[in-house]
Amino acid sequence: MAEDKDIFVNDEQHKVLARGIDLDLSSCQTSTILGDKTYVVGGSDDKSSLSIQIFDNSNEKWIIPTVLGTKPSQCQAQSAVLVNKDRIFILLKDFKPDDCIWFLEVDTQYVREQKKILETEVVAWSKGAKGDRPMPVVISGPSGVGKGTLISELMKEFPSTFGFSVSHTTRAPRDNEKEGVHYHFTERQAMGKAIQEGKFLEYASVHGNLYGTSLEAVEVVADAGKRCILDIDVQGAKSIRAKSLEAIFIFICPPSFPELERRLRARGTETEEQVQKRLQNATKELEQGRSSGVFDHILTNEVLEDCYKSLKKHLGLDGGMDVACHTSPKIARLPLDKLISETSDKFLIHRGGSERGKASENSFVLDLSSLKGGAPGRTRGFNIYTVKNSL
Ligand SMILES: Nc1nc2c(ncn2[C@@H]2O[C@H](COP(=O)(O)OP(=O)(O)O)[C@@H](O)[C@H]2O)c(=O)[nH]1
Ligand SMILES: Nc1ncnc2c1ncn2[C@@H]1O[C@H](COP(=O)(O)OP(=O)(O)O)[C@@H](O)[C@H]1O
Numbered sequence: 001m002a003e004d005k006d007i008f009v010n011d012e013q014h015k016v017l018a019r020g021i022d023l024d025l026s027s028c029q030t031s032t033i034l035g036d037k038t039y040v041v042g043g044s045d046d047k048s049s050l051s052i053q054i055f056d057n058s059n060e061k062w063i064i065p066t067v068l069g070t071k072p073s074q075c076q077a078q079s080a081v082l083v084n085k086d087r088i089f090i091l092l093k094d095f096k097p098d099d100c101i102w103f104l105e106v107d108t109q110y111v112r113e114q115k116k117i118l119e120t121e122v123v124a125w126s127k128g129a130k131g132d133r134p135m136p137v138v139i140s141g142p143s144g145v146g147k148g149t150l151i152s153e154l155m156k157e158f159p160s161t162f163g164f165s166v167s168h169t170t171r172a173p174r175d176n177e178k179e180g181v182h183y184h185f186t187e188r189q190a191m192g193k194a195i196q197e198g199k200f201l202e203y204a205s206v207h208g209n210l211y212g213t214s215l216e217a218v219e220v221v222a223d224a225g226k227r228c229i230l231d232i233d234v235q236g237a238k239s240i241r242a243k244s245l246e247a248i249f250i251f252i253c254p255p256s257f258p259e260l261e262r263r264l265r266a267r268g269t270e271t272e273e274q275v276q277k278r279l280q281n282a283t284k285e286l287e288q289g290r291s292s293g294v295f296d297h298i299l300t301n302e303v304l305e306d307c308y309k310s311l312k313k314h315l316g317l318d319g320g321m322d323v324a325c326h327t328s329p330k331i332a333r334l335p336l337d338k339l340i341s342e343t344s345d346k347f348l349i350h351r352g353g354s355e356r357g358k359a360s361e362n363s364f365v366l367d368l369s370s371l372k373g374g375a376p377g378r379t380r381g382f383n384i385y386t387v388k389n390s391l
Contacts, residue, residue, distance in 0.1 A: 029042045049072070050076075067123055068123070068375060078091050102128060103127075105374055124198070136247040137228070139228065143264060146304065160190060162228075165217045167217065167230075168194070204233055237294050252307070253299070254301065255301070366382060366383070
């Protein structure tokens with residue numbers, strides 16, 4: 001094992017910072033250097049979130065960056081270290097094991113893109129999550145074609161395999177719809193703000209209302225070890241495809257236009273005006289669905305049972321087993337009072353009180369060598385394991 005390099009901010013790294021930055025060590029402020037910039041995390045009076053400041057060593061000025069992504073709340077950073085030369089790995093204090101690993105991206109592709117768009121200094125939070133994300137399923141099709149019906153059949157038959165991505169929408173709830181189950185019903189202004197803050201994977205204006213998939217909606221399903229199903233329109237499917245998010249894209253067609261109209265009216269959930277709007281949009285959606293090249297499979301929902309069978313076949317579910325795509329992440333209990341040490345892209349985490357620099361049974365290795373994903377979503381693909389004394 002390479003020699004441990006102490007990166008705990010309270011001592012060694014503090015010395016590196018002899019450039020006029022006084023860290024507030026009582027509030028566990030950490031600092032990390034990348035090029036000319038020193039990223040200082042934590043230490044605000046507001047204990048409800050971690051503050052971030054950047055000291056530009058080239059002109060000795062402080063910068064308050066725009067902070068994107070979902071931030072950790074109510075916490076103090078215990079340790080921080082640069083990984084991959086583009087993000088700061090941050091271990092939080094007093095947090096549950098599943099919640100203490102975070103990444104503050106400072107120079108990833110996402111952050112560089114956002115800097116260009118926003119024309120300001122940008123950093124982005126991404127929560128560390130164990131386990132890989134099973135490939136999501138995107139289902140699109142015109143209103144009334146039977147998407148919801150097919151999805152609820154899948155969820156009923158395979159409750160451990162699938163989880164539904166609950167979208168946000170500005171449309172009013174229908175009588176049978178529940179907040180947080182069918183949609184997160186929201187005000188346009190609040191949704192616009194959340195979109196600006198980078199919290200959405202995609203969004204689109206459909207039938208006069210705003211609809212969108214938040215990153216959180218997809219990640220909570222993946223966190224539960226389930227395969228995410230998204231019921232979104234063609235524009236949303238296109239934008240997910242463009243982001244190269246690995247997914248299976250399925251488009252559902254009606255057997256005929258009159259049958260689509262019959263189903264939509266028979267459902268009885270829309271006013272006449274809304275039915276007309278949905279039917280008008282259906283022509284364009286059907287054209288785009290069939291010809292856009294976005295969809296991997298195009299199914300016709302004539303007889304429900306047949307279409308459902310065909311859907312299952314395309315999803316590799318002919319066997320009918322209901323199993324989670326991966327078991328819930330088994331995470332080694334991370335010690336609280338801890339120090340971390342770096343050995344290339346592996347980090348040794350010592351339980352407080354153990355002799356520093358010596359691996360013990362109380363030590364853990366955090367292996368970041370296969371990091372995947374990142375802001376504005378979760379960072380996945382790392383491992384945690386205990387260290388044997390022989391290391
Ligand atoms: N782009 C996008 N479209 C969505 C989202 N959620 C729902 N939609 C689409 O919005 C359209 C209208 O949905 P809804 O009002 O529930 O009506 P329904 O399709 O008749 O059940 C449908 O095409 C949905 O697939 C989303 O998060 N993003
Ligand atoms: N294959 C089918 N044959 C007849 N009716 C269907 C079929 N599939 C769905 N339906 C009915 O059509 C209506 C619209 O289906 P729904 O799942 O709400 O569509 P979507 O979610 O695409 O808007 C519902 O009343 C549903 O019961």
